[in-house]
Amino acid sequence: MSASDAFGLLGCGLLGLAAVATLIPLRRLPAGARYAVMLAAALAVFIPFGDLPAAAYLRGVTGDVSVTTLVLAGAACIARLTGRTLIGPRDLRALFWLVVLAALFLYPFALGWTQFDPYALGYGSIDFLTALLLVTLAAWRAKLYALMFIVIAAALAHLAGAYESRNLWDYLIDPLVCSYALARLLAHLRQFAPQFVRSRRAQDV
Amino acid sequence: MTRERWLRWGSLAAAALVFAGLYVRHLTLPSPGGFAPARAARAASPAAPLYGAELLPNSTAPSVHSATAAEISGGRLRAFWYGGSREGAPDVAIYTSVYSPKEETWSPERAVITRELAQRHLRRSVRKLGNPVAGRDRAGRLCLFFVSVSVGGWAGSAINLMVSEDEGETWGPPRRLVASPFFNISTLVKGAPLQFADGATGLPVYHEFLGKFGELLRLDAPGHVIQKTRLSWGQSSLQPVIVPRSEAEAVGFMRYAGDPPNRILMIRTSDGGEHWSAPVKTALPNPNAAIASVLLADGRVLLAFNNAGENREDLSLALSEDFGDTWRIVRRLEGDPGSPGAPVPEYSYPWIVQDGAGEIHVLYTWGRSRIKHAHFNTAWLEKGR
Numbered sequence: 251m252s253a254s255d256a257f258g259l260l261g262c263g264l265l266g267l268a269a270v271a272t273l274i275p276l277r278r279l280p281a282g283a284r285y286a287v288m289l290a291a292a293l294a295v296f297i298p299f300g301d302l303p304a305a306a307y308l309r310g311v312t313g314d315v316s317v318t319t320l321v322l323a324g325a326a327c328i329a330r331l332t333g334r335t336l337i338g339p340r341d342l343r344a345l346f347w348l349v350v351l352a353a354l355f356l357y358p359f360a361l362g363w364t365q366f367d368p369y370a371l372g373y374g375s376i377d378f379l380t381a382l383l384l385v386t387l388a389a390w391r392a393k394l395y396a397l398m399f400i401v402i403a404a405a406l407a408h409l410a411g412a413y414e415s416r417n418l419w420d421y422l423i424d425p426l427v428c429s430y431a432l433a434r435l436l437a438h439l440r441q442f443a444p445q446f447v448r449s450r451r452a453q454d455v
Numbered sequence: 456m457t458r459e460r461w462l463r464w465g466s467l468a469a470a471a472l473v474f475a476g477l478y479v480r481h482l483t484l485p486s487p488g489g490f491a492p493a494r495a496a497r498a499a500s501p502a503a504p505l506y507g508a509e510l511l512p513n514s515t516a517p518s519v520h521s522a523t524a525a526e527i528s529g530g531r532l533r534a535f536w537y538g539g540s541r542e543g544a545p546d547v548a549i550y551t552s553v554y555s556p557k558e559e560t561w562s563p564e565r566a567v568i569t570r571e572l573a574q575r576h577l578r579r580s581v582r583k584l585g586n587p588v589a590g591r592d593r594a595g596r597l598c599l600f601f602v603s604v605s606v607g608g609w610a611g612s613a614i615n616l617m618v619s620e621d622e623g624e625t626w627g628p629p630r631r632l633v634a635s636p637f638f639n640i641s642t643l644v645k646g647a648p649l650q651f652a653d654g655a656t657g658l659p660v661y662h663e664f665l666g667k668f669g670e671l672l673r674l675d676a677p678g679h680v681i682q683k684t685r686l687s688w689g690q691s692s693l694q695p696v697i698v699p700r701s702e703a704e705a706v707g708f709m710r711y712a713g714d715p716p717n718r719i720l721m722i723r724t725s726d727g728g729e730h731w732s733a734p735v736k737t738a739l740p741n742p743n744a745a746i747a748s749v750l751l752a753d754g755r756v757l758l759a760f761n762n763a764g765e766n767r768e769d770l771s772l773a774l775s776e777d778f779g780d781t782w783r784i785v786r787r788l789e790g791d792p793g794s795p796g797a798p799v800p801e802y803s804y805p806w807i808v809q810d811g812a813g814e815i816h817v818l819y820t821w822g823r824s825r826i827k828h829a830h831f832n833t834a835w836l837e838k839g840r
Contacts, residue, residue, distance in 0.1 A: 310580030362666025
């Protein structure tokens with residue numbers, strides 16, 4: 251098995267584990283049972299039945315998932331197992347906004363809307379690298395270290411050629427994490443919209 | 456130093472190192488060259504018109520489609536196509552056969568890759584196989600690109616690459632090409648690969664998920680996509696074929712899937728494929744069907760196409776002496792009234808190769824049940840005018 255296949259399967263498997271950890275109320279179980287459930291899930295995900303393991307079926311659908319998805323999936327597993335939150339709400343909100351904005355820039359054009367193809371920038375563009383550097387520096391200034399960590403990890407994986415892709419975009423985002431980020435942002439806005447409306451009404455009175 | 460200060464300055468140092476790596480990699484990338492000169496075929500010499508045709512062997516598959524071929528050692532031709540119980544069925548495999556010009560016979564067909572084998576090597580589920588495309592990389596190795604689908608119809612396609620070091624007798628495991636950020640779906644292949652002067656391989660591909668448009672991928676020696684250029688955009692152009700003439704110049708043709716009038720689309724580049732003109736309609740009809748084209752050794756462009764606006768019952772050849780500006784239809788390969796045809800009158804998905812001896816080979820789907828091989832010389836083309 252090539253290193254890129256191993257890394258790709260590991261990513262999809264971790265995504266599967268995060269789904270299991272989220273769907274099952276692990277926190278209600280004793281610590282030993284939590285680890286036993288996750289171990290059983292890991293076996294189910296990575297042990298082949300028939301020709302392929304479940305992770306390979308997931309990989310057939312999703313392709314290789316981005317490093318951002320990997321980090322979020324890993325953080326979700328750890329949070330469900332140990333109760334420790336690795337990424338704070340402020341970092342998460344900033345990450346979600348950034349991911350959604352990147353998706354709005356990338357996908358419509360990459361899917362053929364115009365002759366401009368932002369996906370091609372990911373193969374090597376000074377402008378793209380500089381924009382990413384500025385975002386990283388802004389994250390550093392704002393002390394959003396989780397966001398910095400994700401960009402650094404994605405760039406390292408890209409430099410190492412960890413996936414089949416040689417395009418930096420594929421290490422930064424994927425449609426799954428974009429959908430997830432959009433859903434979380436919409437939920438957040440829905441939560442705060444009534445407060446905003448109430449405060450505006452109060453001002454009107 | 457406190458943990459906060461470690462985090463603050465350590466993260467900045469890590470970012471600086473990683474971005475330095477990204478910039479260094481980018482700045483040390485070789486600048487893309489133009490097209491490599493095409494392998495020289497022998498120019499046409501005065502000769503008697505020659506023409507022959509036969510059906511390729513097919514002992515197992517009720518349905519076959521999408522032939523492709525490359526010249527191999529000894530002036531032979533190795534063809535590939537996909538076949539199975541029907542298009543898109545799980546039992547579809549990519550088959551190969553070798554044509555010997557001396558005996559004018561094809562070897563019995565054999566499967567090169569099946570769905571199960573592709574699934575095992577690609578380490579992901581594969582539901583069906585599709586279009587193969589054959590060519591050579593700059594090292595001279597035989598390359599076989601083929602489409603596979605994991606979910607949905609052809610819009611869910613991805614491209615895979617297999618390489619052979621022994622002219623197609625044995626093959627390395629397939630690897631996946633990544634050409635789209637959206638689950639890497641909706642990338643298909645039909646046109647012949649080409650070579651760039653810097654050693655990269657060019658692969659014309661097309662997308663048909665939300666839009667239908669063409670792109671030219673640039674692959675490095677191991678077969679990774681390292682750059683791509685958009686050939687068209689929107690919802691009406693697909694299956695590009697690219698015909699380079701010099702390091703800078705190339706013309707491309709595309710299948711048209713838009714509103715009438717149904718015409719073959721043409722694009723051009725004059726900077727080695729970095730920028731392409733917007734597609735324009737040629738005078739040649741196109742019933743939303745694949746086309747094939749090649750630059751002949753004498754500098755003319757030969758095109759195989761369905762000469763009808765609505766169906767695939769007429770397969771014809773056209774020649775251009777001015778690199779695609781004007782065309783003369785010189786021969787009809789299929790569709791002559793009164794001539795015996797296939798049970799299903801569909802002649803489609805042509806593929807053209809001019810071999811080193813100057814003979815021209817056209818392979819195409821014959822009634823969806825067989826692949827047909829027509830071979831002729833330029834004298835036969837001239838006589839058809």
